[in-house]
Amino acid sequence: MTLAFDALLAVALVLLADAALRQRRTSEAVVQFMVFGLITALAWIRVDAPDLALTEAAIGSGVTGALLLAALRRIGSEIPPSSRVSWWIRLPVEAGCLALGGLLSWTLWTAWPETSGLAAAAHQELPRSGGTNPVTAVVLNYRAWDTLLEMAVLWVAALCAFALRDRSPAALPDPAGPVLRYYLARMMPLFGLTIVYLVWVGARAPGGAFPAGALLGGIGVLLLLGPQPPRLALGSRTTRFLLAVGTANFLFVALAMLGHGELLEYPVAQAKAWILLIEFGCTVSIGLSFTVLFAGCAGHLHGEPEG
Amino acid sequence: MTPWQWVGTILVWLGVLFFASTAIGLLRFPDTLCRLHAIAKADNPGLGCVVVGLALLQDNPLDAGKLVLVWGVALFASATSAFGLARRIRRARASGGQEQTS
Amino acid sequence: MNSALLFSLAGVWIAVIGLRGVLLEIDLLRRILAAGVLGTGIFLVLVAMARRMPEGPPDPVPHGMVLTGLVVSVSAIGLLLGLMGRLRDLEEDER
Numbered sequence: 388m389t390l391a392f393d394a395l396l397a398v399a400l401v402l403l404a405d406a407a408l409r410q411r412r413t414s415e416a417v418v419q420f421m422v423f424g425l426i427t428a429l430a431w432i433r434v435d436a437p438d439l440a441l442t443e444a445a446i447g448s449g450v451t452g453a454l455l456l457a458a459l460r461r462i463g464s465e466i467p468p469s470s471r472v473s474w475w476i477r478l479p480v481e482a483g484c485l486a487l488g489g490l491l492s493w494t495l496w497t498a499w500p501e502t503s504g505l506a507a508a509a510h511q512e513l514p515r516s517g518g519t520n521p522v523t524a525v526v527l528n529y530r531a532w533d534t535l536l537e538m539a540v541l542w543v544a545a546l547c548a549f550a551l552r553d554r555s556p557a558a559l560p561d562p563a564g565p566v567l568r569y570y571l572a573r574m575m576p577l578f579g580l581t582i583v584y585l586v587w588v589g590a591r592a593p594g595g596a597f598p599a600g601a602l603l604g605g606i607g608v609l610l611l612l613g614p615q616p617p618r619l620a621l622g623s624r625t626t627r628f629l630l631a632v633g634t635a636n637f638l639f640v641a642l643a644m645l646g647h648g649e650l651l652e653y654p655v656a657q658a659k660a661w662i663l664l665i666e667f668g669c670t671v672s673i674g675l676s677f678t679v680l681f682a683g684c685a686g687h688l689h690g691e692p693e694g
Numbered sequence: 695m696t697p698w699q700w701v702g703t704i705l706v707w708l709g710v711l712f713f714a715s716t717a718i719g720l721l722r723f724p725d726t727l728c729r730l731h732a733i734a735k736a737d738n739p740g741l742g743c744v745v746v747g748l749a750l751l752q753d754n755p756l757d758a759g760k761l762v763l764v765w766g767v768a769l770f771a772s773a774t775s776a777f778g779l780a781r782r783i784r785r786a787r788a789s790g791g792q793e794q795t796s
Numbered sequence: 797m798n799s800a801l802l803f804s805l806a807g808v809w810i811a812v813i814g815l816r817g818v819l820l821e822i823d824l825l826r827r828i829l830a831a832g833v834l835g836t837g838i839f840l841v842l843v844a845m846a847r848r849m850p851e852g853p854p855d856p857v858p859h860g861m862v863l864t865g866l867v868v869s870v871s872a873i874g875l876l877l878g879l880m881g882r883l884r885d886l887e888e889d890e891r
Contacts, residue, residue, distance in 0.1 A: 389799070390797075390798075390799055390802075393799035393802055393803065394799075394802055397802045397803050397805070397806035398806070400806050400810060400840075401806050401809045401810055401813070404810045404813045404814065404833045404836075404837070405813050407829065407833065408813060408814075408816075408817045408821070408826065408829065408830055408833065413823065413825055413826065416825075416826060416829055417825075417829065420829050420832065420833070423833070423836070424836070427836055427840070430803060430806075430840065431843065433799060433803070434799070434800060434803055434843050434844055434846070434847045434854070435847055435853075435854045436843050436846070436854065436859050436862075438859065438863055439839075439843060439859060439862055439863055439866065442863060442866050442867070443866060446866055446867070446870050450870055451832065451870055451873060454870075454873060454874050454877055455825075455828075455829070455873075455877070457877075458825065458877040458880065458881060459825065461881055461884070462825070462880065462881060462884045471822050472820050472822065476820075477820055480816065480819050480820055481816060481820075484812045484815055484816045484819075485812070487812060487815070488808055488809055488812035491808045491812075492805050492808050492809070495801065495804050495805060495808065495841075496801070496805075499801060499848065500845070500848050501848070501849070503849060503855070504855060504857070505855070505857045506846075506849075506853075506854075506855035506856065506857065509855070509856050509857060510853060510856075521853065521856035521859075522856045522859045522860055522863060524856070525856045525857055525859065525860030526860040526863060526864060529857075529860075530857075530860055530861075533861075533864065534864055537864045537867070537868055540868055540871065541867065541868065541871050544871035544872070544874060544875045545871075547875055547878065548874060548875065548878050551875075551878040551879060551881070551882045553881075553885070554885075562778035562779075562781065562782055564781070566773075566774050566777040566778070567774055567778065570770060570771070570774040573770075574767075574770070577767070595863075597863050597864065597866070597867055600867065601866075601867065601870075673867060676871060677870065677871075677874070680870075680871060680874030680875070680877075680878070681874070683874065683877075683878045683881075684874065684877045684878060684881065686881070
């Protein structure tokens with residue numbers, strides 16, 4: 388029974404992806420892509436990846452959707468899908484892609500792996516890693532280096548968004564005026580609580596810095612669309628500090644561990660505390676980076692703190 | 695299954711019916727404002743029935759309370775976004791009738 | 797045939813659809829959408845492979861990779877959209 392549901396979900400995902408790229412109007416393609424993201428969140432749950440489902444639900448329709456819609460608003464164009472590529476380019480590419488898909492499917496079908504790989508080692512070391520959520524252990528302990536560098540990548544992306552900003556920042560739409568003001572005023576405490584809770588509970592249950600950061604990014608987008616949008620300026624020390632705090636905090640902890648052992652080698656008893664400290668910094672930076680990316684697409688990034 | 699579990703399961707199926715009606719409404723209604731009306735059916739009775747049904751199926755009353763809180767938050771958000779959408783449509787109609795129908 | 801294999805096959809075809817879009821689309825925004833679809837397809841394959849053993853907990857290592865990968869792919873899309881906006885501005889300046 389559940390296999391039938393999974394089959395339906397998998398087929399729906401493929402059809403959605405294809406439909407999204409075949410839409411005649413770009414606005415419809417963007418909306419279908421957002422729906423595709425939401426249904427992917429369902430797929431993550433079906434393969435037992437709840438942390439991914441949380442993050443994808445906040446990102447797929449929230450942040451990515453906002454980015455795409457903001458960009459669409461600036462440059463809406465209605466070129467129909469792949470209509471102007473000559474057939475002697477299109478046919479070989481389509482044939483090649485079909486062949487690639489067939490080859491990969493056949494490989495997966497015949498050579499489905501049965502080894503446990505690193506999973507056994509990951510679960511075995513879990514008690515010493517500072518928590519009971521294996522994904523958090525992987526992201527912030529076993530593979531902490533990768534995460535540190537990814538935070539740096541996010542920081543660079545936000546800086547590039549500032550570099551690419553509009554010369555004359557546009558006014559943001561205020562779609563829901565008084566109702567949105569009421570909503571934000573009532574919901575901000577709950578938003579704050581949810582984000583802190585998501586980071587805190589990530590040590591022992593699905594959650595962590597990344598879903599919380601994605602949620603914070605969505606909240607930032609909402610604030611920008613609200614009655615008093617925060618002014619995101621490259622010259623503002625607050626903006627620069629909050630963008631950098633994720634990477635800098637992480638690097639600081641990494642160096643601090645040099646006194647005890649290697650870089651990023653937490654003492655077992657303190658692992659949870661260090662990981663939480665890193666996660667809170669990362670959450671802030673992820674959220675602000677997403678908000679900055681959205682503001683860049685909407686044309687609302689400034690250079691100077693005061694206008 | 696206890697009687698509460700029967701009620702819960704039936705409520706979840708009732709909620710699914712409401713969601714189905716919303717899907718049909720989204721496809722068949724001619725106009726964005728009518729579609730907002732259809733979406734309200736998913737957010738209000740649809741999600742409500744699913745949430746109350748699931749809450750009845752929980753062992754822990756705290757989990758049931760959390761589910762109802764989810765419903766409340768979703769209602770609040772959907773009301774706000776419906777207002778925003780409707781306002782945008784009214785402005786678009788007032789200034790020339792160029793609303794996106796997608 | 798378990799559900800993990802199903803989702804990995806779906807991921808392969810979603811990635812292929814995305815790849816085709818990246819190679820063939822003319823409109824920049826559509827190409828960015830296709831890149832996003834390609835990324836999601838690849839993530840789907842990775843996470844489905846994390847569930848390759850039907851019993852026991854899933855392999856957390858691909859989950860960790862995809863979790864950070866999701867966030868990075870969003871920032872890549874945001875950057876691409878920013879570049880696209882600047883390209884349009886420059887094209888308009890030329891006219």
